[in-house]
Amino acid sequence: MWRAHRRDRAKPAPDISMSSPRRAPLKFSWNNPEFRALAYQVVVVGLAALMAYYLVSNTLLNLATRNIATGFAFLEREAGFAIGESLIEYSPSDTYARAILVGLANTLRVSAVALVLATMLGVIVGIARLSSNWLIVRLSSAYVELIRNVPLLLQLLIWYAVIGELLAGPKSAFHPLPGIYLSNRGMLMPSVDGPAVAGIIWGLVLAVVTIVAVGRWQRSSRRRTGAQSRLWPFALMLLLLMPMVGWLVGGREFHLSIPHRSGFNFEGGWALSPELFALLVGLVTYTAGFIAEIVRAGVQSVSHGQWEAAQTLGLPRSRVLRLVILPQALRVIVPPTTSQYLNLVKNSSLAVAIGYPDLVSVVNTVLNQTGQAIEGVLIIMAAFMTVSLTVSLLMNWYNKRIALVER
Incomplete structure (x- = not known):
């Protein structure tokens, strides 16, 4: 044993350098493909830099020749024009x-609401196209083909004309529900304001976050133990209790304002202007047509054997679609849906055609008053690029989260 131990100790240590060979130094020879690839990249980058320098210097020279000021100092000057509607004081x-900033807030508002509504409508229409009911399939197919083949700008003009010309005035406004009016002045609905409103909203947000966290914990617990538990009683209790707590903490004071007719107009409530209503309906219906086709293709990409296997377990068709098919189809649905989300954000710039004061409309007014066209275009480009990259990053994160993990 002592000799074997000595032999083991006498074994030389493995050469670590042999397992990871060192990279050979770059040979500065045109016959070396690595050197040629590097040289081509340097030449292309240099030419792009020279082109950018030429364009920028030539632009600055032409502006100086015409005595046109450059820079963003004009942003601190008084605007001097009114904006029809805004989320912030102006x-x-x-x-x-x-x-x-008001124009950017208006763009973000209509884009965020349209993204949610277009997703909901697109999923409903996409699933309807797979229905076994002949009438539902034909109606959903007709909707998709009609919406996708008519330009969005024309649809916006049609919706704006429908709201402005075909709907009646305040005295004969369409009154489908108590406190809700639809007329050529837009859509009016009840509103709530007061110190306790913020507490109610934060209570709802906290309740939703808690429900999501508890739902994830229940799913992980069900995978470990197999025990079934219902989430909806707890969720309903939180949705009722947390806003009430927020109302108590916020001072228990809020005011419900219900719109009502007054002369030739309405008073009270919250008004959705005709321009915003037409833009929102146009963006939602147009984008939903494309999302519906994406959803239909994603569901059909899942093999029919998944339907049969789930139905043999006794699951109803609705639960099979929600628990088995859609989670697998999301891996096909999410990437092209991201492109549609980006298109929706960029298509919101067509609001200038119907008079909604979005970012493009406000900046257009600013550059007409100041003459700072280049700066205005740069502001629009930077704003849309920032919003689009943010949406893309969020969707890519979600896509990675639901991706299949290979073992």
Whole structure:
């Protein structure tokens, strides 16, 4: 044993350098493909830099020749024009920067609401196209083919004309539900304001976050133990209890404002302007047509054997679709849906055609007053690029989260 131990100790240590060979130094020879590839990249980057320098210097020279000021100092000057609707406080005495911020907020508002509504409508229409009911299939197919083959700009003009011309005035407004009116002045609905509103909203947000966290914990627990538990009683209790707690903490004071007719107009409530209503309906219906086809293709990409296997377990068709088919189809649905989300955000710039004060409309007014066309275009480009990249990053993160993990 002592000799064997000595032999083991006498074994030389493995050469670590042999397992990872060192990279050979780059040979500066045109016959070396690595050197040629590097040289081509340097030449292309250099030419692009020279082209950018030429364009920028030539632009600055032409602006100086025409005595046109450059820079973003104009943003601190007084705007002097009114904006029809805004999420934040604004008056004509505010700066151009404030006006552009109002336009950006209006763009984000209509884009966010349209993304949610277009997704819901697109999923419903896409699943309807796979229905066994002949009438539902034909109606959903007709909707998809009609919406996708008519330009969005024309649809916006049609919706705006429908709201402005075909709907009646305040005295004969369509009144489908108590407190809701639809007329050529837009859509009016009840509103709530007061100190306790913020507490109610935060209570709802906290309840939703808690429900999501508990739902994830229940799913992980069900995978470990197999025990079944219902989430909806707990969720319903939180949705009722947490806003009430927020109302108590916020001071228990809020005011319900219900719109009502007053002369030739309405008073009270919250008004959805005709421009915003037409833009929202146009973006939602147009984007939903494309999302519906994506959903249909994603569901059909799942093999029919998955349906049969789930139905043999006694699951109804609705639960098979929700628990088995859609989770697998999401891997096909999410990437092209991301492109449609980006298109929706960019298509919101067509709001200028119907008079909605979005970012493009406000910046267009600013550059007409100041003459700072290049700066205005750069602001629009930077804003849309930031929003689009944010949406793309969020969707890519979600796509990686639901991706299949190979073992």
